[in-house]
Amino acid sequence: MTHHTFETPITEQQARALRIGDTVTLEKTLFGIRDATLIAMFDGGRRTRFDLRGHAVIHTAPNVRKVDPRPGNSCGYEPVCIGTTTSMRMERFTRPLMERDGVRLIIGKGGMGQSTLDALRDLGGAYLAVIGGAAALQTTWIEAIEDVDFDDLNPESLWKFRIKHFGPLLVTMDSHGGSTYAQINAEAAARRAAVLAGIGVNG
Amino acid sequence: MQLDLKEVEELAKTLYIRALKLLPRDVKQGFERLLREETDATGKAILGTMVQNIAVAERTKNLLCQDTGIPIYNVTVGRNVEFDGAGMKAAIRRGCARATTEHPLRSSVVHPITRKNEQTSCGPGVPIVNVDFDEREETVEIEMIPKGSGSENGSFLQMLIPADGVGAVKRFVIDKVIECGGRVCPPTIVGVGIGGTSDLCMHLAKIAATRPLGTTCSDPEGARIEAQLSDAVNELGIGPQGLGGRSTSFRVHVEVAATHITMNPVAVNIQCHSARRASAIITPGGIAFE
Numbered sequence: 001m002t003h004h005t006f007e008t009p010i011t012e013q014q015a016r017a018l019r020i021g022d023t024v025t026l027e028k029t030l031f032g033i034r035d036a037t038l039i040a041m042f043d044g045g046r047r048t049r050f051d052l053r054g055h056a057v058i059h060t061a062p063n064v065r066k067v068d069p070r071p072g073n074s075c076g077y078e079p080v081c082i083g084t085t086t087s088m089r090m091e092r093f094t095r096p097l098m099e100r101d102g103v104r105l106i107i108g109k110g111g112m113g114q115s116t117l118d119a120l121r122d123l124g125g126a127y128l129a130v131i132g133g134a135a136a137l138q139t140t141w142i143e144a145i146e147d148v149d150f151d152d153l154n155p156e157s158l159w160k161f162r163i164k165h166f167g168p169l170l171v172t173m174d175s176h177g178g179s180t181y182a183q184i185n186a187e188a189a190a191r192r193a194a195v196l197a198g199i200g201v202n203g
Numbered sequence: 204m205q206l207d208l209k210e211v212e213e214l215a216k217t218l219y220i221r222a223l224k225l226l227p228r229d230v231k232q233g234f235e236r237l238l239r240e241e242t243d244a245t246g247k248a249i250l251g252t253m254v255q256n257i258a259v260a261e262r263t264k265n266l267l268c269q270d271t272g273i274p275i276y277n278v279t280v281g282r283n284v285e286f287d288g289a290g291m292k293a294a295i296r297r298g299c300a301r302a303t304t305e306h307p308l309r310s311s312v313v314h315p316i317t318r319k320n321e322q323t324s325c326g327p328g329v330p331i332v333n334v335d336f337d338e339r340e341e342t343v344e345i346e347m348i349p350k351g352s353g354s355e356n357g358s359f360l361q362m363l364i365p366a367d368g369v370g371a372v373k374r375f376v377i378d379k380v381i382e383c384g385g386r387v388c389p390p391t392i393v394g395v396g397i398g399g400t401s402d403l404c405m406h407l408a409k410i411a412a413t414r415p416l417g418t419t420c421s422d423p424e425g426a427r428i429e430a431q432l433s434d435a436v437n438e439l440g441i442g443p444q445g446l447g448g449r450s451t452s453f454r455v456h457v458e459v460a461a462t463h464i465t466m467n468p469v470a471v472n473i474q475c476h477s478a479r480r481a482s483a484i485i486t487p488g489g490i491a492f493e
Binding site: 170 | 353
């Protein structure tokens with residue numbers, strides 16, 4: 001179990017060095033993305049002007065405040081509360097997001113499935129768990145909203161955050177076929193019969 | 204007592220923001236209990252971060268979670284209260300929208316077909332306003348619940364049949380907790396509805412999921428199942444955020460209603476660890492927050 005501090009963007013080699021159980025702190029840039037963003041990009045054919053190659057995306061839709069654009073905050077939004085959402089809904093977009101846009105790290109909660117695990121292995125990436133429902137804390141890791149694309153989808157726009165010491169995040173899916181979720185789920189399935197028997201129910 | 208609709212509007216706004224920022228005392232105590240009982244190192248660390256988040260939210264006066272949820276208002280009207288019902292619902296809607304635009308909050312509510320977001324947390328049928336009545340003299344209680352979607356997506360209904368027995372009801376709950384894993388943001392409150400019609404059964408599950416920790420089902424049979432399932436789900440090893448440990452749920456809550464001789468319905472509605480609620484009581488003496 002190793003701790004990694006990465007300044008984004010990262011290389012394929014850096015992504016492949018990650019193993020489940022490792023921890024990661026990210027610096028510099030993080031992109032926010034979720035359901036409507038990905039539906040627009042991959043079902044609607046919209047292309048972002050952001051270069052996502054080697055970058056990390058977090059499954060999120062933030063609470064923001066509109067402010068007058070000023071130097072250092074040209075997009076006119078400042079953070080109110082930014083956390084994460086359940087990643088599994090975005091399962092079918094992992095491969096195209098990595099393949100077409102070059103994303104390396106996906107951050108979210110609750111884990112993702114087999115097609116994500118396959119994409120992480122084939123293309124070189126990792127899934128990092130951030131704690132769901134701990135957004136007040138995570139907001140303190142975000143310095144500013146640097147830019148926004150697909151502003152019409154607010155709050156499900158494509159957000160560009162400037163971050164400082166974003167983490168620790170826990171590597172829970174890696175490029176070597178490791179998934180903490182698959183492990184825990186298999187354990188729960190294995191305990192199921194005994195748990196049911198304990199309350200007088202046949203499996 | 205005449206219910207002042209301006210007061211209701213202000214309260215609808217205040218309660219939404221208050222619910223998003225201050226976790227109820229019973230839930231905080233629930234975290235303390237889980238921390239004492241958790242043996243898994245990762246599980247303990249995650250619970251510790253969740254508790255830290257509660258403190259950060261209070262210190263920075265920020266929202267606990269980014270998800271502002273689906274706004275639900277439960278209004279309980281006591282005896283000898285004069286009120287304009289339609290006006291009250293409209294006042295709640297205005298207060299909900301004002302909380303969203305004035306704080307500002309993320310509007311998490313969209314039209315289900317066009318997916319258009321009005322940026323007000325309102326839309327057809329939302330906010331949900333449930334009105335009920337009780338015996339309290341000249342009293343109106345308003346409870347606000349911002350129901351988070353990660354756990355709301357952990358909702359299930361099964362119209363079991365009498366031949367399946369109560370065993371199938373329990374098996375259904377265990378299987379759904381396994382199926383949801385970390386996606387519903389554990390540690391959770393697992394709300395279970397048993398009986399009624401399909402819609403009542405689902406509503407019972409929501410009442411159960413949003414009931415304060417430390418309360419028990421008023422039906423003795425329901426309370427027995429509640430106790431059994433509460434222990435059982437924490438033997439599955441799912442743990443906080445689905446990353447392993449004992450603390451899969453604070454508690455399983457059960458609510459029951461009578462059902463038809465041909466029916467045996469069960470519903471599950473899950474509440475995430477950010478089990479947010481806020482309520483206030485209006486009396487002739489003024490407004491008291493819980």
